[in-house]
Amino acid sequence: MKIKNGVAELWASLNPAFDLSEILQGFLQGFTDIAGNENTPVDEYKPLLDERQFCLLDERPFDPLTQNTQIVRFEHGAEILENSFSITMPVDGGSRYVAEFLEFCWPSDRPRAKEQSYHAASGPWAIKKTPALAFYGVRNTTWKDPYISVHFNAAAGALGLHSLHSAALLQVLEQDLAFNGPDEILAEMHARLLPIHARIAQYETEHASFFEQRRQAFLSLGMEVLARFSLNQNFLIQERESASPVDLLVGQTTDKANLWTMPNPQTMALRSWCERIGWEGFAEQRALAFLKHQKQDDEIAKAIVSQCVSLGKYTWPGLIEVLSATPISYQCQLEIISFMADPNWPGAGEAYDVIQKNPDLFAAALQESYQWAQESNDDSWMAMIGSLLGIDEDKDEDE
Structure with a gap:
């Protein structure tokens, strides 16, 4: 509920x-x-x-x-x-x-x-x-x-x-x-x-x-x-x-009891902020500026991701712009990489471009994400990350 x-x-x-x-x-x-x-x-x-x-x-x-x-x-x-x-x-x-x-x-x-x-x-x-x-x-x-x-x-x-x-x-x-x-x-x-x-x-x-x-x-x-x-x-x-x-x-x-959980006012406000960074969002540049400042706290960055995922794909390109604002923390790097799990998702191309422009910064996070993709048997995600790491999937399978 x-x-x-x-x-x-x-x-x-x-x-x-x-x-x-x-x-x-x-x-x-x-x-x-x-x-x-x-x-x-x-x-x-x-x-x-x-x-x-x-x-x-x-x-x-x-x-x-x-x-x-x-x-x-x-x-x-x-x-x-x-x-x-x-x-x-x-x-x-x-x-x-x-x-x-x-x-x-x-x-x-x-x-x-x-x-x-x-x-x-x-x-x-x-x-x-x-x-x-x-x-x-x-x-x-x-x-x-x-x-x-x-x-x-x-x-x-x-x-x-x-x-x-x-x-x-x-x-x-x-x-x-x-x-x-x-x-x-x-x-x-x-x-x-x-x-x-x-x-x-x-x-x-x-x-x-x-x-x-x-x-x-x-x-x-x-x-x-x-x-x-x-x-x-x-x-x-x-x-x-x-x-x-x-x-x-x-x-x-x-097996837990389902109880009413009254929403946290700060969470509802953050959700309302995130609504504004979708396609044709209201005063989008003002909202992006505020969220870029807020995402410097990793816990708030994760909350922004959670709200945008819940709101829907129309917010995801804007979300990548928020997460990729400098400085890009390790947590934000992992979040950006996660959006490449499906190349058809809005935001996947933007995420790929951000990582491609900052290969050294994302190196460790890419390696960690690649291991997650392997453990999850997510071939599509592995291929996207592998292309950035220079890993030839077909060659590896032949060997």
């Missing part, structure tokens, strides 16, 4: 013998008293903006979850199922359902969907709509090893955690202005977000007990689903954290 920006996410790899619809219904049974159908509302029930929660409130009559239409499609032999739901929230003067939460995003952040602003106070910010409760599942039985991968997402605001992300964005703006100097747009963004963040934080504080109970219910329900549909009811599956580039994050078994 983790919180990433505007959503809380439970990820699991489950038994492919079950249908996705079975897993979805098992998960949603526990929400029948608080969630409703999130179809497009008719004209008489248009969503209204709630300024305290910064979300769209829907006043439609309650609609049980069992009446939701499942959205199923097929791609490349895989079954994909998606559903979104509204969810009740504590409000004064009646029961209304939250249709979607509104999340502040950096402008020109191309990989993330954008919506037109629903509030004049958003100013230069981009706004993203986030479903209150969402299910996304993929079931593929055509592969040699059939699998099911499912994500259960709840908007952070539905769990009383909306203010965490806005606080991280404010921290980034304050750090940027202090480190890089004045900027009119950044100052306006800070001024626009500050009062909205204050209203959200006050609302969540006033209903702290309610949200604490909801978080525990969400966690318990998620664990129940895992136990019901996992390959073995005696273990739980959680997402593997990775600080190295990977094509697909996979699950690992654990």
